[in-house]
Amino acid sequence: MLFFESGFPQFGSFNESNNLPLIDDFGRGLLVHMVEIDTLHGEFVDLVNALGRATDETFPELFQELVTHTEGHFDFENKQMRRKRYPQVSTHRAEHDRVLGEMRQINVCVKRGEFEVARTYVAELPAWFRLHVLSMDGALSTFLTQKS
Numbered sequence: 177m178l179f180f181e182s183g184f185p186q187f188g189s190f191n192e193s194n195n196l197p198l199i200d201d202f203g204r205g206l207l208v209h210m211v212e213i214d215t216l217h218g219e220f221v222d223l224v225n226a227l228g229r230a231t232d233e234t235f236p237e238l239f240q241e242l243v244t245h246t247e248g249h250f251d252f253e254n255k256q257m258r259r260k261r262y263p264q265v266s267t268h269r270a271e272h273d274r275v276l277g278e279m280r281q282i283n284v285c286v287k288r289g290e291f292e293v294a295r296t297y298v299a300e301l302p303a304w305f306r307l308h309v310l311s312m313d314g315a316l317s318t319f320l321t322q323k324s
C-alpha cells in the first residue's frame with residue numbers, strides 16, 4: 177500500500193491560487209470597435225477572469241453576476257440586430273440562446289454547491305468568447321457601424 181500512501185500528484189487543483197487571467201489578450205485583436213459592444217465584452221472578460229481566481233466562497237455570486245451580465249449583453253446585441261434588420265440575426269441569436277441556456281443550466285449546479293463542472297465551464301469560456309467575437313460579433317459591429 178506504500179504506492180497509495182505516497183499519493184498521486186495533484187494536477188490543477190482549482191483551490192490553488194492562480195493569478196494568471198483566463199483572458200489576457202482582450203485589447204489585442206478582440207476589440208470590435210463599437211463602444212457599446214466593446215464595453216460589454218470588457219466587463220465579460222473581467223467577470224471571467226474574476227471567476228478564474230474565485231474561491232468557493234466568492235464563486236456563486238460571481239457566476240450569478242456572469243449570467244445576469246450575459247443576459248444584458250446578448251439582449252443588447254439581439255435588439256440591435258432586430259432594429260437594424262441584420263441579415264444573420266437568426267444564426268447569431270440562436271448562438272446567444274444556446275450559450276445562455278448552457279450558462280443557466282450550469283448556474284443550477286453552482287446553486288447546489290457543485291462547482292467542479294462550473295469551473296471547467298469557466299475555463300472553456302475564453303475559447304468560446306474568442307470564436308464568437310471573431311466569427312459573429314465582429315461582423316455584427318461592422319454592419320452596425322456602417323448602418324448608423
Ligand SMILES: [Fe+2]
Nearest residue numbers: 213249253313
Ligand atoms: Fe458579444
Ligand SMILES: [Fe+2]
Nearest residue numbers: 253308312313
Ligand atoms: Fe454576440
